[in-house]
Amino acid sequence: MRPTLSGVPTLLLLNGPPGVGKSTLAAQWAAADPARTHVDPDQWRARQPLPHTDEARLAAREEAAAAIDTHLAAGRTVAIAQLCGRPDFPDRLRDLADQRGANYLEVMLLDSLTHLQQRLRHRLSSTSAAHAMAARELDDDLLRAYREALVSRASADPTIMVLECQQDQQEITLRAIEHLTTAH
Numbered sequence: 001m002r003p004t005l006s007g008v009p010t011l012l013l014l015n016g017p018p019g020v021g022k023s024t025l026a027a028q029w030a031a032a033d034p035a036r037t038h039v040d041p042d043q044w045r046a047r048q049p050l051p052h053t054d055e056a057r058l059a060a061r062e063e064a065a066a067a068i069d070t071h072l073a074a075g076r077t078v079a080i081a082q083l084c085g086r087p088d089f090p091d092r093l094r095d096l097a098d099q100r101g102a103n104y105l106e107v108m109l110l111d112s113l114t115h116l117q118q119r120l121r122h123r124l125s126s127t128s129a130a131h132a133m134a135a136r137e138l139d140d141d142l143l144r145a146y147r148e149a150l151v152s153r154a155s156a157d158p159t160i161m162v163l164e165c166q167q168d169q170q171e172i173t174l175r176a177i178e179h180l181t182t183a184h
Helices: 022-031 041-046 054-073 088-099 113-123 129-137 140-156 170-182
Strands: 010-015 036-039 077-081 103-110 161-164
Touching (some): 010 088, 010 170, 022 077, 022 170, 036 054, 088 103, 103 170
Parallel strands (some): 036 077, 103 161
């Protein structure tokens, strides 16, 4: 784990498979402190004319990166929730944090396939366009492949902190994220 500098903003990436609670936890973590903000690229993606395309995903990430840069430049701590199976976007976020003299922490949230499948089925009726879209896009094989790719990525990068989430234990996970972001 990289050393954390006290008194400077942090860029927190919550990574993990669909349905693990990344967006919910990022929003809650950010809301706990007025110096924090939550940037959600999936909300921008859901508003794209063709949200299911790679072009929409990349455009949303570009908008998110620009917003993150603005917040970090203003001294704000930022949380972003995003499924990143490949290192390109996390590397970009790490570079943004380095350029702004901010801390960077990637936390990989994982849960069992059974719990992820249950959450995704529940999301089919979600009022969140981003959540409903993600639930419609996934089948069990794709969800399994995402989870395996993320586990492999976390195993290959010792700077990624892994949290095993448990069903209905959101508060415990939130406290663990808080601990990781404040540990020196």
